[in-house]
Amino acid sequence: MSVGSEGRDRALWIEIALVVAFVTFVAWPFLSPNQYLTAYDTMTYSGPNLVVTTDQIRDGTVPVWNDDLFGGVPHLANPQVAALYPTRWLLAPLEPARAFDLTIAAHLYVLAAGTFVLLWRRLRLVAPARLVGTVALVGSGTIMARSVQFEQISVIAWIPWLLVATDWAIADRRWRPRALAATAGATAMLLLSGHPQQMYIGIAVVAGWCVGRALDATRPGPTDPGGAGPRAAAIARRAVRVGAGMGLGALVAAPQLVATALLVREAELGANQSLAQASTYGYVIKPSLLAPTFLGNPFAEDLNLTAMGSEAVAFVGVAVIVAALVGLAHGFGDRTRRATVAVLGIAAVGSTLLALGPRCTDAAGELTCSASGLGFRVARAVVPGFSQTRASGRWVLVATIALALLAAFGVDALARRAVTRRSLAVAGALLGALVVVAVVAGPTADGGVDGRTVVWWATGAVVAIGAFALGALAPGRLAPAVGACVLAAVVLIEVTEQASHSMARQHLNDEP
Known part of the structure; x- marks a missing residue:
């Protein structure tokens, strides 16, 4: 091993140690053995929903129905409950309050690990860039705010891993079964993990990422034939690979997706x-x-x-x-x-x-909108599901x-x-x-x-x-x-x- 490689290895381990220390500091409120998170959403719906989920799992049943609300409501079909998400079952033996906090802490580590792997293994960045990118995301205000809502941080944590998997599928010129499996697994975890809006946003992130990475991966080299045709074909092949992986992931998550779709069809969600x-x-x-x-x-x-x-x-x-x-x-x-x-x-x-x-106000029935909200209003009118x-x-x-x-x-x-x-x-x-x-x-x-x-x-x-x-x-x-x-x-x-x-x-x- 050369001196240069020894130095790189040492820098890598220093970065990993600093990332682990930082994430532990951020996650400490959820790891503290003598304290509990008592935010508003925790007390009003996240916590009670988790109690119903864990009680039924302990009884050996799939948590399909919640008898405690309005005389009974669908439970599994509520995506924020994430009744089929693996961590719900792994932490079910714990008391709900402790399971709640440990779920959040675990997903902060998952988020950090995915970001670090993305920067290190896929983007091939050097120290201390991997440290900077990871702590910038995990320590951001967005993550601080979302971490007190476990159904949201659970989804966000899988976004970097799906970026890793799709980048792997895009980078190669041919099908890689492991890349396909990784894409399917990360997609399934994203879809099973909780909050619908964060899933929607996460899919948008992945879509944009795939566009950029596919364009870079198919960049013509000095000896490659010119013309748009070969490049378009190469991009199409990569799109098929990513689509196949994400489709398999959706198939794994089908029980949750189908239950939610049936509930949405019966619910009053037609109005934007x-x-x-x-x-x-x-x-x-x-x-x-x-x-x-x-x-x-x-x-x-x-x-x-x-x-x-x-x-x-x-x-x-x-x-x-x-x-x-x-x-x-x-x-x-x-x-x-x-x-x-x-x-x-x-x-x-x-x-x-x-x-x-949208930057709009409704005064006495008259809607007034600012120009700064035009982007939102256009997306709301054009993009499917955006208005929900x-x-x-x-x-x-x-x-x-x-x-x-x-x-x-x-x-x-x-x-x-x-x-x-x-x-x-x-x-x-x-x-x-x-x-x-x-x-x-x-x-x-x-x-x-x-x-x-x-x-x-x-x-x-x-x-x-x-x-x-x-x-x-x-x-x-x-x-x-x-x-x-x-x-x-x-x-x-x-x-x-x-x-x-x-x-x-x-x-x-x-x-x-």
């Missing part, structure tokens, strides 16, 4: 969600709060206040934003990842626009995933000494454009933003920009490594600080 309902203040991102929504605010007493609503919390931190912009700028010049980076950039912007909601989704702000999950992956690309380019002056200039221009957008949107003191917050943001930005400048401009081989490590440290500081007063920590109680 109104534009006014989709604009509910607490369920959308506010244009005036774009900065604290994505950058966070370590001085806010309640993380929900950074976005004025738990459905819109999405902080990733200043360093992640800077790294993502560098990853975007560098990626456009990298032929091997150009389409993937473009899809991620479009996804980040597009999902943020969707998370704004509830909280518009949940679309910010797509932006969070995209930013985490782009940030990992940026750090990878820095560590490989591939960041150019041109990439820095483009990233700087993009950063300037974002600042202009945030200012034009009309920043307010809402979200607890004050002078201390601005200083925190400015300090993080200066250090992150300095780290990239050091790696790109300073001579020698050591500068890029130092810059990458400094950037990783800033990311860890930002997300750890926000995680230290997460929603889960605010809802702990000594009694279940």
Whole structure:
């Protein structure tokens, strides 16, 4: 083994150790043996539903019916119950309150592992890019908010694994049974795990990912024949492979899907969600709060206040934003990842626009809509099933995933000494454009933003920009490594600080 390979192995194990330590810190409210999560949704429906599920599993029956509501209602057919999801059966012997908390903790580890494997094994990124991408996602405001709702985090946790599996199926020129099985397994887990809206969003993420990866995988080489025909055929073959894998996964999940479909057919779900309902203040991102929504605010007493609503919390931190912009700028010049980076950039912007909601108000029966909500209104009118989704702000999950992956690309380019002056200039221009957008949107003191917050943001930005400048401009081989490590440290500081007063920590109680 060469010295270089020994160093890479050591860096890998250090990254894994830091990821495990960070996820354990985030998950500690759910692992603590003497405390329990007592959030509103836990007490009102998630917890009671879990009690019904575990009681019937312990009795040796499939939890099909719930006698405790309205004289009896379908239980298995309710997808949020996830009665056929394997973890429900594995944790059924435990008391429901403890099973609830351990389910969330386990899925935080599943999410982290899937993200790390995606960055390491599929995208072939180097240290510390894999660490940055993983902690940026797991430590994001989106995951902090969703982790107190186990039926949502259970779905989100499988999205990176489905990205891994579909990328595997796309990368090869021929059928790989293991890639097919992995795609089927990840799809089945996603479909069985819980929340319908998060499934819908997750499938959208996977669809965009497959487009980008297929375009990159079929990029013509110097000796390949020209023309669109051969490339279109190659993309079609990959689409068939991915479709076959996901179709097998849907077949595995068929008992749940069929039961839910039969229930939906009998339910009163014909009416779409109104534009006014989709604009509910607490369920959308506010244009005036774009900065604290994505950058966070370590001085806010309640993380929900950074976005004025738990459905819109999405902080990733200043360093992640800077790294993502560098990853975007560098990626456009990298032929091997150009389409993937473009899809991620479009996804980040597009999902943020969707998370704004339709921006409509209903005053005395007269509906008034803002231009900033046009993207949501178009999607609602065109995309099947879009109008049935509830909280518009949940679309910010797509932006969070995209930013985490782009940030990992940026750090990878820095560590490989591939960041150019041109990439820095483009990233700087993009950063300037974002600042202009945030200012034009009309920043307010809402979200607890004050002078201390601005200083925190400015300090993080200066250090992150300095780290990239050091790696790109300073001579020698050591500068890029130092810059990458400094950037990783800033990311860890930002997300750890926000995680230290997460929603889960605010809802702990000594009694279940």
